[in-house]
Amino acid sequence: KNEVEQSPQNLTAQEGEFITINCSYSxxxxxxxxxxxxxxxxxxxxxxxxxxKKKHGRLIATINIQEKxxxxxxxxxxxxxxxxxxxxxxxxxxxxxxxxxxxxxxxxP
Amino acid sequence: xxxxxxxxxxxxxxxGQQVTLSCSPISGHRSVSWYQQTPGQGLQFLFEYFSExxxxxxxxxxxxxxxxxxxxxxxxxxxxxxxxxxxxxLCASSLQAGNNEQFFGPGTRLTVL
Numbered sequence: 516k517n518e519v520e521q522s523p524q525n526l527t528a529q530e531g532e533f534i535t536i537n538c539s540y541s542x543x544x545x546x547x548x549x550x551x552x553x554x555x556x557x558x559x560x561x562x563x564x565x566x567x568k569k570k571h572g573r574l575i576a577t578i579n580i581q582e583k584x585x586x587x588x589x590x591x592x593x594x595x596x597x598x599x600x601x602x603x604x605x606x607x608x609x610x611x612x613x614x615x616x617x618x619x620x621x622x623x624p
Numbered sequence: 625x626x627x628x629x630x631x632x633x634x635x636x637x638x639x640g641q642q643v644t645l646s647c648s649p650i651s652g653h654r655s656v657s658w659y660q661q662t663p664g665q666g667l668q669f670l671f672e673y674f675s676e677x678x679x680x681x682x683x684x685x686x687x688x689x690x691x692x693x694x695x696x697x698x699x700x701x702x703x704x705x706x707x708x709x710x711x712x713x714l715c716a717s718s719l720q721a722g723n724n725e726q727f728f729g730p731g732t733r734l735t736v737l
Contacts, residue, residue, distance in 0.1 A: 550728075556661075556712050558728035601667070611680055614667045 538602035628729035649717030
């Protein structure tokens, strides 16, 4: 079992829908990262959070430390949100991030 | 500020050759991490450099090596290339070591024939 699990692996939705991507982890962490990777490879860091909730534009990230679970939400989704969304856990005991496999999101117009 | 740059963007090599990839971090960033991404595998950590010192190394064979210069630019080298080394190689820079917020470069796509 991977230490960081994302679900779903693939998600296709219509423009305007509310999107939720989930990330569960099994290790103690100091932070959880959400990143976005567009076709062609470029990766952008979206959030780094260790508690509660962060919001940036239409993106919201939440984390529940007790349940070892984080979610990334996209409100009013748009085709330009189509990308792979990756979560990565930063363990307490180690600098190295543990990467989820990614969720491929497609938003249809 | 200019972002993280990687050169070259695309590279085609044959088995047995060696390759050197370059990464220039954001100005002022002193930490550079390297990752390999293959289809279906996600990102695999290669190594992290800070102040010209390798701080961490992932589980890759000795054919994979790297270094960092005094201006924080980093290079990674892969010797005796194998078909399985075909991947997107990404570098990420951050202000300090220890996985503060990382800023990724566009990657170098290496194809080994």
